[in-house]
Amino acid sequence: MKKQVPLTITFIVGVVLILSVFFPPVETWGEDFSLFFDIIAVFAFFLGGGNLIRVHTERIAKKKKDWGFSIITILGFLIMLAAGLFKLWNPGDISADVAATGSLFQLLYDWMFNPLGATMYSLLAFYVASASYRAFRAKNRDATILLIAAFIILLGRTPLGMYATGWIPESFSVLQIPNLAIWVMTSPNLAGQRAIMIGIALGVVAMSLRLILGVERTYLGMDID
Amino acid sequence: MTNIGLIISFLVIGVGLLWLFILALKGREVDRRIIFIFIGLAVSVPLLFRISFSEKATPIVRDVFYKIENLPEGSNILLSYDYGPSMAPEVEPMSNAFLRHALAKNHKVFIMCLWATGQSLIATAIDSIIKREFPEKINGVDYINIGFKAGGQGVLNVIITDFRKMYLTDVDGVNLDSVPIFKGIKSLKDMDLLISIGGGFPGVKEWILFAGAPGNIPTAGGSAAVAAPLLYPYYPKQMVGLLGGIKGAAEYESELKKVYPQFANMPTPGIAMMGPQTLAHLVVMAFIVIGNIAFFVNRRRKP
Numbered sequence: 186m187k188k189q190v191p192l193t194i195t196f197i198v199g200v201v202l203i204l205s206v207f208f209p210p211v212e213t214w215g216e217d218f219s220l221f222f223d224i225i226a227v228f229a230f231f232l233g234g235g236n237l238i239r240v241h242t243e244r245i246a247k248k249k250k251d252w253g254f255s256i257i258t259i260l261g262f263l264i265m266l267a268a269g270l271f272k273l274w275n276p277g278d279i280s281a282d283v284a285a286t287g288s289l290f291q292l293l294y295d296w297m298f299n300p301l302g303a304t305m306y307s308l309l310a311f312y313v314a315s316a317s318y319r320a321f322r323a324k325n326r327d328a329t330i331l332l333i334a335a336f337i338i339l340l341g342r343t344p345l346g347m348y349a350t351g352w353i354p355e356s357f358s359v360l361q362i363p364n365l366a367i368w369v370m371t372s373p374n375l376a377g378q379r380a381i382m383i384g385i386a387l388g389v390v391a392m393s394l395r396l397i398l399g400v401e402r403t404y405l406g407m408d409i410d
Numbered sequence: 411m412t413n414i415g416l417i418i419s420f421l422v423i424g425v426g427l428l429w430l431f432i433l434a435l436k437g438r439e440v441d442r443r444i445i446f447i448f449i450g451l452a453v454s455v456p457l458l459f460r461i462s463f464s465e466k467a468t469p470i471v472r473d474v475f476y477k478i479e480n481l482p483e484g485s486n487i488l489l490s491y492d493y494g495p496s497m498a499p500e501v502e503p504m505s506n507a508f509l510r511h512a513l514a515k516n517h518k519v520f521i522m523c524l525w526a527t528g529q530s531l532i533a534t535a536i537d538s539i540i541k542r543e544f545p546e547k548i549n550g551v552d553y554i555n556i557g558f559k560a561g562g563q564g565v566l567n568v569i570i571t572d573f574r575k576m577y578l579t580d581v582d583g584v585n586l587d588s589v590p591i592f593k594g595i596k597s598l599k600d601m602d603l604l605i606s607i608g609g610g611f612p613g614v615k616e617w618i619l620f621a622g623a624p625g626n627i628p629t630a631g632g633s634a635a636v637a638a639p640l641l642y643p644y645y646p647k648q649m650v651g652l653l654g655g656i657k658g659a660a661e662y663e664s665e666l667k668k669v670y671p672q673f674a675n676m677p678t679p680g681i682a683m684m685g686p687q688t689l690a691h692l693v694v695m696a697f698i699v700i701g702n703i704a705f706f707v708n709r710r711r712k713p
Contacts, residue, residue, distance in 0.1 A: 212571075215567075216567070216568060216571055216572070216575070219561075219564050219567035219568050220564075220568050220575060220576070222561060222564040222567075223559065223560060223561030223564045223565055223568065223576065226560040226561040226562070226564060227560045227561075229560070230560065277582065280579075280582070280583030281582055281583065282529075282533060282555070282557070282581035282582050283529065283581075284529045284530040284532070284533035284581070285533065286533065286537050290530070291530055291533060294495075294530040295530070295534065298495055298527075299495040299498065299530075300495075301495070302494060302495030302496035302498070302527075303495055303496060303498060303499050305496055306496040306497060306499070306500075307499070310449055310453065310690060311445070311446045311449050311450070313694070314445050314446075314448075314449045314690070314693065314694050314697060315442040315445045315446070317694050317697065317698055318440065318442075318445055318694075318697040318698060318700070318701045319701065321698045321701065321702070322701060322702055322705045323702055323705075323706075324705075332698070332702075335698070336695060336698075339691045339694060339695055340691070340695070342635070342655065342657045342687070342691065343463075343657075343684070343687060343688035343691050343692075344463035344464065344465065344684065344688060345688055345691075345692070347466070363468070367468060367469075367470075370638075370639060370642055371642060371645075374639050374642060375642045375643055378639065378640060378642060378643050379643045382643060
């Protein structure tokens with residue numbers, strides 16, 4: 186029973202969603218199933234929140250390494266949750282926008298979450314530079330091609346590319362670095378991306394069929410049989 | 411004084427790189443902390459001394475611009491803020507430019523997000539752009555914020571046939587049937603242009619796959635630079651155009667300023683950030699050259 190029920194649900198949902206694309210009478214069923222999916226997706230927030238609390242309370246209880254950060258995580262989570270759920274300091278009533286100007290939720294978002302998120306992302310610039318220094322070495326022919334493409338893109342994504350090669354006559358404008366950068370993106374990059382995408386799409390079709398037919402069962406948390 | 415500071419900064423960076431170049435000729439590798447210092451300088455100097463460059467829109471950016479420009483006044487444009495604070499510095503200049511352009515052209519703007527973190531960013535955009543720069547625009551008539559719904563591409567699967575199956579009200583709890591902007595709007599198919607701004611999942615790609623292509627609705631995008639190469643296969647058939655990274659935003663801002671004189675004094679964070687990006691790219695390239703010199707010198711020394 187533990188196996189048969191989820192397998193049956195997967196089979197029915199999969200078959201209906203495929204049929205809804207090709208047969209108009211079944212189209213509304215496909216929409217309804219998408220709606221069910223959206224409703225189920227909301228529960229992921231409960232699951233995520235619950236998991237966060239469980240993991241971090243355990244860390245605090247066992248005084249694991251850096252358990253002090255877990256206190257900050259839980260406090261941050263609970264304060265933000267309360268600010269959003271009860272619409273604290275919100276100028277409107279309970280039906281007002283959770284992100285209304287002046288609300289505690291929006292204040293915390295603007296003055297804490299926003300700068301913290303941007304700071305984390307900006308650290309990438311430093312790590313990308315360090316990684317480029319170490320990785321872009323002309324060790325062989327393939328690496329050299331990659332290196333040249335990287336230089337073209339790096340220059341092409343700045344106005345310097347045009348300043349450096351703007352003097353090239355219009356009849357040879359393809360050699361101007363910004364145009365070369367566009368060529369790299371729209372020819373070799375595009376060809377490679379399409380090949381990867383088609384490969385992924387075929388893989389998704391195969392995996393979907395395995396799921397629908399019950400061959401693939403790892404999502405049930407158990408191996409085959 | 412500014413010029414003196416600028417010259418000193420460039421001298422420090424230039425002399426520093428030259429010193430590292432000489433060390434590389436001796437086969438010495440550079441410590442990553444030195445790279446961090448140089449990147450820090452390369453980013454902060456142009457911000458402190460406000461170095462910016464003129465931009466010219468590339469075809470992929472111009473296509474989006476003139477798609478919005480050539481739509482008849484009062485067309486329906488949907489903007490989806492599919493990003494969070496971490497990505498905002500890179501893609502927010504795009505969403506702000508799209509918003510300004512659409513409102514200046516008197517289009518009707520429908521704003522939503524597939525990321526929970528997007529709702530607060532929409533509220534900020536409405537306060538800082540619409541209410542400040544377009545005070546005559548009325549909520550529910552000229553624009554509307556319908557906010558976030560969970561489900562990612564599942565949301566698109568539903569609203570492509572019926573908005574009201576997913577959204578009954580706007581973010582302020584006002585019934586969609588009672589707002590003038592939603593009169594005659596049943597689904598995404600009633601939109602004249604879909605624009606997703608993001609760089610993660612769900613984002614521009616999902617808008618193309620689950621809304622634009624199946625509904626035959628023109629779709630454009632604004633994406634973080636790292637995700638932009640993944641979207642090129644959809645241009646120009648499934649995707650009208652794309653703004654890739656800060657460069658795309660800067661190009662769009664320059665086109666906006668060129669076509670709309672009223673935006674001559676508008677904030678242009680995209681153009682402003684091109685200074686740090688240009689210098690940072692130069693420093694990265696210098697370090698790649700230095701790294702390769704050190705690599706070849708060391709390889710030659712090995713027996």
